[in-house]
Amino acid sequence: MSRSFEDVAKITELPIFPLPLVMMPGEMLPLHIFEPRYRRMLRDIGGVGGVFGITLSDPDKDPPAVAEAGSVGCAAEVREVQTMDDGRSNIVTIGVGRYRLLSLIDGDKAYLVGDVAFFRDEPDDGNVAEELADEVYTLFERMVKAVSKMQGGRDALPELTRTDAESLSFIISAALNFQNDQKAAFLKMTSTVERLWNIRKVLAENVRQMEAHSEIVSIAKTNGHSKKKLDL
DSSP states (O other), X not given: OOOXXXXXXXXXXXXXXXXXXXXXXXXXXXEEEOSHHHHHHHHHTTSTTOEEEEEEOBTTSSSOBOOOTTOEEEEEEEEEEEEOXXXXXXXXXXXXXXXXXXXXXXXXXXXXXEEEEEEOOBOOOHHHHHXXXXXXXXXXXXXXXXXXXXXXXXXXXXXXXXOOHHHHHHHHHHHTTOOHHHHHHXXXXXXXXXXXXXXXXXXXXXXXXXXXXHHHHHHHHTTTOOSSOOOO
């Protein structure tokens, strides 16, 4: 069982791992740890159960952009560690909460350490949030079925358990694999309703097209024979 938000929110100093990706709360993320400084970080946080921060970096900048004050990241809890003979590790992490990087802390660590403040969404109209969450969940289920149909029954998108509106907004954002800039925008938002509205818009614009395409693929696999007619 992962740490609760209330647990990680007590952390004020957090090792920071700049990566060219955005992690969402509730998202599972495997990582390969090979640089000596991050091997040391993994040891310092105690391996399984330890927490570090993932902040979006831009490797295309010269010099590469690293964590900056004011940036938003996601704390990752280590769930599994597989250490190799040469000291490298394969780990599995889960996102457990968002933080704002207030400043970088000077010290003797080879990796970055940040002074952080954790935050959650501001209160919204609960009824609106839950209604939107129901719509988003239903649209996502339709998307999963359409993609699975195109893949011949193979699950290309995960099936999700309906959870609270804020958590659902992050988990679906991760499952849909948005581009970094969109995921970063979702991570910074402090309104569950606003995040769900944006996700609903994307799903609504694409799900019918996906369903129509999956039907065409299904018919093609039966040499064009189907009891259902398509309006094309």
